[in-house]
Amino acid sequence: MQINVNREKPTCNCGVFGIFGSKNASLETYYGLHALQHRGQEACGIITKSISSKGNPVFTAHKGEGLVTEVFDDHEIFQKKLVGNVAIGHNRYSTTGSSESLKNIQPFIVNYRLGNLAVAHNGNLTNARVIRDELVHEGAIFQTTSDTEVILHLIARSRLDGQVEQIKEAIEKIEGAFSLVLMTDNKLIGARDVNGFRPLVIGKLNDAYIITSETCAFDILSAEFIREVEPGEIVVIDDEVLETGNIKSYRISDLYEKQNHCIFEYIYFSRPDSFIFGHNVDKMRRRLGKVLAKNHPVFNESDEKVIVISVPDSSNTTALGYQTELEKLGVNCKLEIGLIRSHYIGRTFIQPGQINREIGVKIKFNTVKGVLEGRTVVIVDDSIVRGTTSKQLVKLMREANPKSIHLRISSSPITHPCFYGMDFPSKGELIAYNFNSNVKDIADYLGVDSLEYLTIDEMLEAVSEAGKENFCHACFSGEYPTKVDHNFKKEIYEI
Numbered sequence: 001m002q003i004n005v006n007r008e009k010p011t012c013n014c015g016v017f018g019i020f021g022s023k024n025a026s027l028e029t030y031y032g033l034h035a036l037q038h039r040g041q042e043a044c045g046i047i048t049k050s051i052s053s054k055g056n057p058v059f060t061a062h063k064g065e066g067l068v069t070e071v072f073d074d075h076e077i078f079q080k081k082l083v084g085n086v087a088i089g090h091n092r093y094s095t096t097g098s099s100e101s102l103k104n105i106q107p108f109i110v111n112y113r114l115g116n117l118a119v120a121h122n123g124n125l126t127n128a129r130v131i132r133d134e135l136v137h138e139g140a141i142f143q144t145t146s147d148t149e150v151i152l153h154l155i156a157r158s159r160l161d162g163q164v165e166q167i168k169e170a171i172e173k174i175e176g177a178f179s180l181v182l183m184t185d186n187k188l189i190g191a192r193d194v195n196g197f198r199p200l201v202i203g204k205l206n207d208a209y210i211i212t213s214e215t216c217a218f219d220i221l222s223a224e225f226i227r228e229v230e231p232g233e234i235v236v237i238d239d240e241v242l243e244t245g246n247i248k249s250y251r252i253s254d255l256y257e258k259q260n261h262c263i264f265e266y267i268y269f270s271r272p273d274s275f276i277f278g279h280n281v282d283k284m285r286r287r288l289g290k291v292l293a294k295n296h297p298v299f300n301e302s303d304e305k306v307i308v309i310s311v312p313d314s315s316n317t318t319a320l321g322y323q324t325e326l327e328k329l330g331v332n333c334k335l336e337i338g339l340i341r342s343h344y345i346g347r348t349f350i351q352p353g354q355i356n357r358e359i360g361v362k363i364k365f366n367t368v369k370g371v372l373e374g375r376t377v378v379i380v381d382d383s384i385v386r387g388t389t390s391k392q393l394v395k396l397m398r399e400a401n402p403k404s405i406h407l408r409i410s411s412s413p414i415t416h417p418c419f420y421g422m423d424f425p426s427k428g429e430l431i432a433y434n435f436n437s438n439v440k441d442i443a444d445y446l447g448v449d450s451l452e453y454l455t456i457d458e459m460l461e462a463v464s465e466a467g468k469e470n471f472c473h474a475c476f477s478g479e480y481p482t483k484v485d486h487n488f489k490k491e492i493y494e495i
């Protein structure tokens with residue numbers, strides 16, 4: 001049985017990338033997707049636009065299941081197949097739509113009244129089921145089980161004449177989370193929902209323009225960051241923009257007074273070297289660690305050093321913030337590398353009966369015994385979802401004979417589902433839901449000497465430079481910033 005042992009963290013987000021005006025558009029999209037691999041590892045795809053010998057625009061796609069390096073494993077794909085100076089690409093986990101279906105791999109293309117149109121989507125539409133049912137009732141035939149296809153149908157059915165107007169009309173009908181890149185016969189278009197749940201940024205590479213999920217995709221190309229796509233904004237790049245340098249901008253609706261950025265992007269999901277929601281992720285993640293230490297320190301009764309370690313790699317930055325603040329509080333402490341993570345896991349073979357045993361965690365982690373032995377150890381992690389991995393990890397660490405193990409979590413207990421593109425298991429599988437958020441009971445289950453989470457107020461305090469009120473925290477609080485369909489099940493779409 002092949003399982004993905006990386007999936008103990010929240011999954012199901014995606015990465016999008018689009019570039020306009022570069023002769024190496026497909027190769028640059030490949031590098032961009034490579035930098036965004038953390039946002040989706042199940043499948044990926046690139047679509048390019050070139051001009052045929054008869055002068056007509058031609059859209060060409062290459063997609064497949066697996067990592068970017070697996071799907072694009074032959075340089076001839078870039079030299080002979082994906083030619084043209086405009087491209088969009090997508091890395092995916094499944095959101096709505098079966099992860100098994102090849103048809104659901106984005107970007108999607110249609111050819112309609114006004115020409116070709118391709119789309120790549122990060123997020124999740126909360127009213128997709130209602131719109132889809134209406135469209136099917138009116139005779140629409142869907143090719144995929146993904147919510148993203150709804151957007152293409154709405155655009156293609158518009159009676160308006162301009163493509164930007166059609167896209168604006170379609171976007172005004174959809175609700176929920178979307179950061180989109182779209183490619184038409186002569187434009188690259190970016191659009192972001194009014195809440196700004198997911199990031200979307202604009203950059204420049206020589207004369208070409210890029211629209212993508214995170215700025216780390218600029219860095220791999222040495223591209224320059226220009227600005228973020230505003231929540232509720234549509235931006236258009238075309239030949240005129242290449243000449244004038246003035247990006248065309250349209251509003252989906254008036255700017256909301258407040259946004260609802262996904263706080264999980266700062267806690268765990270985005271790369272620490274990215275700049276999103278107006279701030280460096282690294283800075284916000286360190287602040288989460290600092291606030292965690294300030295409110296939930298670990299003291300050592302003797303004068304021996306407290307050893308702070310991270311669960312690599314996602315909580316490295318948070319652990320750094322935690323140790324810095326703990327030291328400021330006067331605690332004799334040191335940041336150490338106590339866990340080594342294997343970076344070569346991929347999809348690993350595990351015997352069915354072994355899934356819940358230590359092998360899953362041992363494939364991924366090992367302890368540095370000399371660091372842990374006889375020490376008071378603080379292990380900093382960003383979140384606990386099911387708790388099975390944390391429990392196995394603690395068991396593994398016990399084998400190194402530490403004096404005590406204290407777990408500190410830089411988010412609140414996850415108790416509710418996300419309807420905006422992050423995939424948590426069902427409520428019944430969430431450890432915090434199962435233990436009614438009773439931290440003492442969770443600590444006993446995990447086998448740690450102490451456990452502390454950030455409260456929701458503490459999380460918001462940590463990100464307050466970006467505006468406390470500008471964050472969604474629904475998976476911790478149950479306070480959804482938009483109307484959601486609580487009966488929604490993604491299986492509804494699966495074929």
Ligand code: SF4
Binds near residue numbers: 264265420421474475
């Ligand atoms: S519910 Fe949680 S994961 Fe989903 S957008 Fe809100 S904060 Fe992010």
